[in-house]
Amino acid sequence: MWAYATRRILQAIPVVFLSTVLVFLLLHLLPGDPAMAVAGSNATPRQLAAVRHDMGLDEPLPLQYWIWLQHLAHGNLGRSVLSGQQVSLLLSQRIPATMELALAGMVLSLAVSLVTGIVAALNQRKAVDWVIMVFNSLALAIPQFWMGILLIIVLAVVLGWLPPGGRVASGSNLGASLKSLAMPAIALALPLTGGLSRYIRASMLEVLYEDHIRTARSKGLAERAVIYAHALRNALLPVVTVLGLQFGFLLGGTVIIESVFSWPGLGTLMLDAIGNRDYVVVQAGLLYLAIVFILLNLVTDLLYGFLDPRIRSGSG
C-alpha cells in the first residue's frame, strides 16, 4: 500500500507543476500586453511601466514564473485590478459559499440516489424500476442551468416559496439560509443524482447475484438482513470511490449555477472578473479549482487502492 501511495503521490507532483505553468501562461497568452491587461487599457505609460516592473515583466519568462511561484507559496496571488484588493482575500471570501453549495449538492445527490438506486435494484424490471430509470435519464439530459431557471419559474415566480437568487449566510438565520440554498443545490445535484442512482443500481444488482448472498439466504437469514448487512455494504464500496471525482465535477458545475442564482461564490467572482478584464482574479480562481480537483483525484485513487487490493499491485 505504501509503495502504491508513494508512486501515486509522486505522479501527482508533475501534474500540479504543469497546471501552475498553464495557469501562469494564461496571462501571457492573452492578446496584447499583459501589463495592459492588468493596468487597464487607459493606463498612462508611467503606470504601465510601474505595473510591468511590479509583475516582473522586464525579466525573462522562466524567471517570472519562478518569482510568481514564490509569491504563490507565500499566499500572494497578486492584486485585483478592479478593487485593488489582495486576490487571496477575494478568494477566501468567496470559497465558503462555493463549498457550501457543492457540499449541499453532494449530500442531496447521495441521499436521493441511494434511495432510488437501491429501490430500483430490489425491484428490477418492475414499474418502480422503470419510473426511476426514466427519472435518471431525464436528470442526465436536463442541463443544470435550465433546471435552475425552471425551478425559479415554479418555486419563486409562480408559488413564491423561495427567493429567486442570492445567498443568506448560515450564521444569521438558518431558515432563510436553507431557503436560499435549496434551489441552487437541487439544480446542481440533478445530473450527479441520475448518474449515481444508475451506478448504485448496477453495483447492487451485481452483488445480489454473488455467492455470498446466496449463502446468506440459504442459511435462513431474513431478506432485510441479507440486503442491509451483506449486499449493501459490498455494493457501496465502489460508490465511495467515485465520490471524490464527482465532487470535483460538482465544483465545476457551481460556476454556472452561481451565475443562474447570483450566488456570491468563486464562479460569479471569476465570471465578473472576465467581464472586467481582471485576469489576475481569473488566474487565481482557475488555479485554486484545478488544484482542488487534482487533490480530489489523488484522494480518490488512494482510497480506491486502500479498498481494493488489486489496484495496488497493477501498473496503476
Place this chain on the structure above:
Amino acid sequence: MAAQPLEGAESALGGPVTRGRARWNNPPSPTAAALGRTIRNPMGLIGAAILLTLMLTALLAPWLSPYDPLVQHPGKELLGPTSQFLLGTDSLGRDLLSRILYGTRPSIVVGVLAVLLGGGAGIAVGLLAGYIGGWVETILMRGCDTLFAFPPILTGIAVLTVLGPGSLNVAYALAISGLPSFARLTRSVVLAEKNRDYVLSGRAVGLRPGRIMVRHILPNCVAPLLVQLSLFMGIAVLAEAALSFLGLGTQPPLPSWGSMLSDSRDYLRTDIWIAIWPGVALALLLLGLNLLSDALREALDPHRVNA
C-alpha cells in the same frame, strides 16, 4: 526518380500483409456487428433518430424556418404561442421557432467539431504514447493528466479568456478538454494490442510504425472509441450551451439555445415560453446522445447483463 524502385520494393515486401485476402472487414467485423446491435436496441434507435433529425434540422434550417431568425417584428414582442408565431416571440419580437431551428446549428457544429478535433488529436496522442512508450509516453500522458485536471467548463473559460468568445473558439476549447480522455482510452487499447502476433509480424516484415499504428492497431480501437465519441459529443453540446449561457460562446444576435436561455432570465415574470423551448430542444439533443451512447456501450460489452 531514385525513390521509385525503393518504394516499390517496400510495398512488395509489405504487400502480403496489408493487401492479402484477409482484410479486417472481410469476416463480419465486430464493430459492424456491435453497430447492428445498437440500432436493434430500441433506445439506440430512438437516440440515433433524435440525433439524425436534429442534424438534418441544422442543415435544413433555412428551408424549415417560417421567418428569418434575426428579423424583429415590431409590436409583436414577448407573444406566447400564436397561429402566426407557433412558439411565440422573444423580447425583440423575433420568431422563437425560427431561432430554435437555427439554434441547432451552433450545438451540432460545435459538438461535431469538438469530437473531430479532440477525438482526432487524442487518438493520435494515445497511439504515439502507447506504441512508442518510454519518455515520450510519460511526457504525453502527464500532459493529458494535467488537461484532465480542469473540468470542461473551466477549460472553456480559460481558453475563451485567451481566444475571446465565439462558437469556433468554443469548439477548440472543448477539443482541448476532450483530448485526454481519448488519448487515455486509445493508449490502453494500444498497450493491449501491440504485442499481439499480427503487430509483431507486421514489424518483422518491415512495415513502417506509422502504417502499423494506423492500418492495423487503430481498427481495434474503433469500438471503445465510438462509445467515448458519443459520450463526449454530449459533454461538448452541454458545455457549448453552458458557455453561451455565460456569454462566452455563440454571440448575439446569432441564435443559440444557451444564449436564448440566458436572455429569458429577464422575462421570467412576463413570458415563460422563451425559457421553455430552448431548454426542451437542448434536453432532447442530450437525451438522444445519452441514449445512443448507452446503447453503444451495451452492444459492445458482452459482460453487461443488467443494463
